[in-house]
Amino acid sequence: MADEDVAELWPTPPAFSWTFDITDEMHPVPISTFQVPGLDRDGSPQPHMTGCHQPSERLKGTVVPFAWFAQGLRLVDFADPFLPKEVGHFVPEPALGERRPSSNDVTLDDRGLIYLVDRVRGVSIIEPLLFA
Template sequence: LGQEGDEEFGGGLGIYDVADPADPKQISKWRTHGRGVHRYDFDGRYAYISPTVEGYIGNIVMILDLADPKKPVEVGRWWIPGQWQAGGEAYPWDDWTPPRCHHPIRVGDRLYVSYWHHGFFILDISDMANPKAISGLNTSPNFPHPTHTCLPFPKPLKGRQVMIVADEDVAKLWPAAPAFTWVFDISNEHNPIPISTFQVAGVDPDGAPQPAMTGCHQPSERFVGTVVPFAWFAQGLRLVDFADPYSPQEVGYYEPDPPAGFERGSSNDVTIDDRGLIYLVDRQNGVDIIASNFI
């Protein structure tokens, strides 16, 4: 469980025994400097986290070995050159927003890393102690939304290796239209190329600025086949089929009623379970459990 807060809160990574779901027990807590861990991926042994670390500016990439969950051990770390202030690295972003790793996702011996207003990176972790950058790309400042999630498909689509790059509709660099999701061809991972985008129909009719949390937030990192569930803030749950990565199509949606006291919903997180049920969490209050023939 990633834990993030102010210095007094003591952020880090909490590890729990959930053998009895009604009575979770904390096994250990790996603490970090600063605000803590924002998000993470976990493969059953290694956790791929985005902590704040003493001596660094902003969140970085870190790999923890949880073979013994009572004693997490750091295996490796990676950061954008310039983040390690204590190491004497020159800081090149005085006229830009500070770098911040949102979170990594592991597929094979690669990490696909979203880095907020610094775009995304593909890392080679075949040597976990020494992650190496293969490539990166930043759609800012042309597009002012921060990069939230980099989600590769495990199998080729139309013969191409494809990755979703979802931008989040918050923290815009200037007033702008709602955030959307990109589709990148990463068949040549040294040269990622955008091949399409997806936006909910009718949300952005004219490119005019709209309030935050109108557009995209997060794709489910668990999905089946080519249909990916998205939490699309005020637009609720959107099911998007990427079978044709050049032309993603919405195949279903669910818009929850706004929580009491709020003008609209704010669908923040979505995932699925082994039965195919969809869990949609509202940022303000509540969770919806949804069944769909597409999952």
């Protein structure tokens, strides 16, 4: 689940992802979190739209593609749901006139291609070796 970095009412550390055990769907239990390595060293406020935005709704195996706003595409392996770890990433160039990318949406097709949408720049199509 994405904590989702959206309208911030006050300065905050960047958003991250949560993993829940839903064995009992009426009582979900958080079991882990994931943050881009090195992004949140001390919990201090970050620029707007720095954190997690959206995981892919389509999955292949244990690796989940995430759109992570200014951090681009993050590939997170949940083989051990108690210890998710990043196994790859792609950070697109910022759009002309922008200081940072704005990765907003991500999906995966049946061939394993990843489509990463930047809300200003357009679409990047990534063929990760993980899914080959």
